[in-house]
């Protein structure tokens with residue numbers, strides 16, 4: 150990288166903002182401490198951007214948009230191709246930093262970056278997605294065609310759990326559609342977005358198209374209230390998503406807010422037991438369960454699956470957390486102390502709620518890392534809907550098991566959940582899979598696949614309280630979210646003879 154911002158952060162101890170094409174130290178006196186989740190060592194201080202800095206970012210983005218909207222899409226795409234190549238070239242470097250600040254294993258961190266690169270790759274086909282529609286002769290001698298236009302300055306607010314992938318869901322697509330973008334990344338892992346931004350600048354995008362402001366609720370509310378910001382993309386927890394959606398739409402902005410979840414995997418008695426068990430282990434504890442598409446509830450159908458809990462227990466007991474760099478670790482620490490304590494409390498309260506605590510990871514320790522935010526793999530059996538461990542998103546390496554008699558009961562259970570992010574069914578029966586896929590009220594369904602995250606040419610289609618808005622992230626829906634359609638009706642009469650006024654609404 151041309152100017153290594155990570156080295157700069159290590160020497161100044163402060164994360165810079167990115168305003169008007171330049172990395173700058175904030176003038177704020179208000180900072181948030183960034184800690185290594187495996188050790189609590191202080192990595193850096195994250196600035197809470199000042200009002201003047203945020204205003205400057207908006208002004209710069211507005212000015213950049215005026216020029217950028219005139220750049221042909223194919224030219225914008227060329228910058229994106231360069232960006233994609235740079236992200237690939239630096240994928241490992243980014244993953245190392247990502248792994249340090251989130252605690253993810255290196256392999257998982259590589260995946261985080263890779264899934265983001267895939268979105269950039271999809272954006273490289275934007276020339277086709279920006280095509281409008283044409284119909285000749287909608288009425289005699291009248292033709293109609295539509296154009297797709299960028300909307301202006303857009304903003305994105307991202308969560309801690311995918312610091313590469315989720316920012317990359319947003320600004321590459323918004324920018325290649327012709328917009329300018331202001332990113333407010335999670336204050337819990339701002340180094341990864343800093344690296345992504347540095348490469349964005351290196352790809353040669355004109356200054357001002359991407360601005361990065363750090364902070365918390367204050368910065369988010371500033372973006373939601375600013376009249377010059379036209380659209381807001383948000384990913385995070387349900388209460389904050391609801392706040393962002395309400396406040397943004399109250400201010401008449403376009404808002405898409407992807408939120409939290411509780412995802413069920415329905416296991417039919419005819420499913421392949423080994424496949425079920427290994428899928429449950431990976432999808433419940435991968436990334437320490439800190440994924441919005443993690444499977445947190447296994448719904449075992451029928452008597453024949455009752456004793457599968459023993460197999461799940463054995464498999465979960467066979468994995469362990471560890472610090473980045475520990476090749477035997479299945480996952481890392483939780484993001485911060487507060488999350489660790491919250492998950493611990495939920496686990497420790499589960500027995501009193503009436504659940505069978507089959508595996509208790511609340512007292513987990515990792516040798517050499519006494520201060521890490523560790524939670525061991527945790528398994529609850531005989532969970533019911535009234536328990537907190539079921540109704541709350543645990544966001545930790547914990548799996549709830551529930552038992553039902555029939556597929557219909559399983560569908561009723563899943564449909565009664567307020568969340569609708571993802572679900573899956575494991576079965577050998579096409580009929581059961583088809584019924585589940587059709588009747589279940591969840592935005593993303595996996596069949597013999599645990600985490601059905603769509604590739605970037607589809608969209609990420611969570612529903613119910615896992616999503617507020619109508620146009621979803623990435624894919625064709627993101628193009629519609631970041632653009633406006635203009636429709637032109639035209640007539641070129643062959644004679645100069647006036648037709649006289651038409652007093653009706655019909656087109657002849």
Ligand code: NAD
Pocket residue numbers: 306307308309310311333334335336364365366367369370384385386387389390392407408409410440441442542544570609611615
């Ligand atoms: P979070 O809601 O705490 O924070 C998300 C962003 O909102 C951050 O940038 C944060 O600074 C900001 N923020 C926090 N509190 C705020 C407030 N009161 N007002 C305004 N802004 C505020 O989420 P998190 O803990 O960073 O991420 C985990 C959550 O995100 C989980 O619930 C997870 O399921 C969800 N998530 C959802 C998806 C999805 O696509 N549906 C993807 C990833 C994560």
